[in-house]
Amino acid sequence: MIDYDSFYIGGDWRTPATATRIEVRSAATEELVGSVPEGAERDVDDAVAAARRAFDDPQGWARWDPARRAEVLERFAQALESRAAETARRVTVQNGMPITLSRNFEGGFPPVLLRYFAGMVSENPQEESRPGMLGGTSLVIREPIGVVAAIVPWNVPQAITFLKLAPALAAGCTVVLKPAPETVLDAFLTAEAAREAGLPEGVLNVVAGGRELGAYLVAHPGVDKVSFTGSTGAGRAIAETCGRLLRPVTLELGGKSAAIVLDDADLASTIESFFAATLLNNGQICWLGTRVLAPQARYQEVVDTISDLARSLAIGDPLAESTQVGPLVSARQRDRVEGYIAKGKAEGARITVGGGRPDGLDHGWFVQPTVFADVDNKYTIAQEEIFGPVLSVIPYTDEDQAVAIANDSDYGLGGSVWTRDGERGEAVARRVASGTIGINAYANDPTAPFGGIKASGIGRELGPEGLHGYQQLKTIYLDPPS
The missing domain is CATH 3.40.605.10 (Aldehyde Dehydrogenase; Chain A, domain 1)
Structure with missing residues (x-):
């Protein structure tokens, strides 16, 4: 005590x-x-x-x-x-x-x-x-x-x-x-x-x-x-x-940032950085890219990669060195996150992994890392801040539509662009309406201003x-x- x-x-x-x-x-x-x-x-x-x-x-x-x-x-x-x-x-x-x-x-x-x-x-x-x-x-x-x-x-x-x-x-x-x-x-x-x-x-x-x-x-x-x-x-x-x-x-x-996966991205080689930009701290960070925008031509591949990531994360005692996902801060916060998961299912999104509480953890306010596929950007889970380990994967057809979807939000705090071409990533990042955005990573460096718009x-x-x-x-x- x-x-x-x-x-x-x-x-x-x-x-x-x-x-x-x-x-x-x-x-x-x-x-x-x-x-x-x-x-x-x-x-x-x-x-x-x-x-x-x-x-x-x-x-x-x-x-x-x-x-x-x-x-x-x-x-x-x-x-x-x-x-x-x-x-x-x-x-x-x-x-x-x-x-x-x-x-x-x-x-x-x-x-x-x-x-x-x-x-x-x-x-x-x-x-x-x-x-x-x-x-x-x-x-x-x-x-x-x-x-x-x-x-x-x-x-x-x-x-x-x-x-x-x-x-x-x-x-x-x-x-x-x-x-x-x-x-x-x-x-x-x-x-x-x-x-x-x-x-x-x-x-x-x-x-x-x-x-x-x-x-x-x-x-x-x-x-x-x-x-x-x-x-x-x-x-x-x-x-x-x-x-x-x-x-x-x-x-x-608050934030509801977009992680834009371009059609040339290699998520497998940057998966640790992707985790840090989307699910860090049990999803309890305002700038996380909780809307993942994936090209239609590679949509299922991206969904599978992200689902495999969520499935592989070690959930448990946050004081343990091996833990990657701990509990949420309170019972009220867990109820809030579970309420959004229920809304996502009701609106027609498909859960590929997670959606419940982890087995074997009878105490603590845990929620499984959860990935939704087949998400429309107008769904509640794509528009409102959830503040938990929940990602929504949204398809797009081309770069212009990806930018339009990213900007179709009340928020503008963080975000990221994932690509093998740094110049292309920077060009896309410049078009996203957000106070901050990263390319193949995200960080708040002490030397650069951090904050949001809208x-x-x-x-x-x-x-x-x-x-x-x-x-x-x-x-x-x-x-x-x-």
């Missing part, structure tokens, strides 16, 4: 406003594994007030030289590295992510992001002088935007947390972090690392709670910017609030663009000397 009795606010552990608690259960065993306090509005008030004091301090974090902030962020990265194994274990226990993936995504990626953004602000000037056309000079300055409300989901909790924390802290912002109720134990471990690293009091604050508490935080008058990753429905509600308040917001939302969100994370989202511009006009 891992139990916490306090919230991390103002650089210390504080007693919560109420005795209500969030209980955490193992995705694989359904057993209770820990608990933390459930926040109330007063806890958010305290956290925002601490962040505001830290940001407004004339000698505080926002006014430090970027190189000085970078030194603290390096200590933060080291503190996270010393806890990487435990972070990965906690995430895997909570949400079912296979441990081999947790080590990379959850244990390894956050320190990389801290160092990347710390280097960016310390090595690059944050202001520039521009000669004017009217006789004077303009000094253009990038300043930290202020107090940030960071609200993260349960599927990749630590990596997504640091998509927000790393650039925000590097820019000089202060943060109130609200993790998802399903994955809170790792967030409290992050708070321990922040304290060990010597982040000044109030620079990072962690309060746990559900949707209502998140809504209260989003609308709090002490918040200057909101960064949210989660469902499109929740994102729309947050956008409405921020629009009314004229509050900057970054939204990384119902997949607003704004970008990673790259210099990710840092700019936590900065605001000020121009000082310098009148020429007389």
Whole structure:
């Protein structure tokens, strides 16, 4: 059991406003594994007030030289590295992510992001002088935007947390972090690392709670910017609030990306990359290519290859080294995925593999990797985000139709093109309406912007663009000397 009795606010552990608690259960065993306090509005008030004091301090974090902030962020990265194994274990226990993936995504990626953004602000000037056309000079300055409300989901909790924390802290912002109720134990471990690293009091604050508490935080008058990753429905509600308040917001939302298999593709030679781009993390990643577009002339071959892949995957205890597919995060999520499988069957799609629960796993929220063939792009399973290990294979006749099908979606977050001809793949990728897309692989590299279009969100994370989202511009006009 891992139990916490306090919230991390103002650089210390504080007693919560109420005795209500969030209980955490193992995705694989359904057993209770820990608990933390459930926040109330007063806890958010305290956290925002601490962040505001830290940001407004004339000698505080926002006014430090970027190189000085970078030194603290390096200590933060080291503190996270010393806890990487435990972070990965906690995430895997909570949400079912296979441990081999947790080590990379959850244990390894956050320190990389801290160092990347710390280097960016310390090595690059944050202001520039521009000669004017009217006789004077303009000094253009990038300043930290202020107090940030960071609200993260349960599927990749630590990596997504640091998509927000790393650039925000590097820019000089202060943060109130609200993790998802399903994955809170790792967030409290992050708070321990922040304290060990010597982040000044109030620079990072962690309060746990559900949707209502998140809504209260989003609308709090002490918040200057909101960064949210989660469902499109929740994102729309947050956008409405921020629009009314004229509050900057970054939204990384849902996806229903297309994996376009061209007629010259050799899936067998890239099957590991294909798995990573379509079924990684038990299908619980927003950018996965869950719509597989296959050429009509090779349709059955592609269906068979993907079905064989799904059939071969090792399902089981996510803490086991050999496991490739673990359980879903909760009983509710499993019910949701099973509901979509039932809809797919009812609409006329054909299951080639999976469709049920794996044999021999009587505990845990497992669903078999499932492949649907004979799918029309208008089917529910091809249009709505399922967030589980379910793929829909859709036929097309030529490249133009493949691109049209890929773009016939409310979403535009990820995607991939599979081909032996890199130039041809790039040409197709350029035509797909999506914020990101890969050729024979998919990755979120720290140096390049990540985010979606349409119902997949607003704004970008990673790259210099990710840092700019936590900065605001000020121009000082310098009148020429007389």
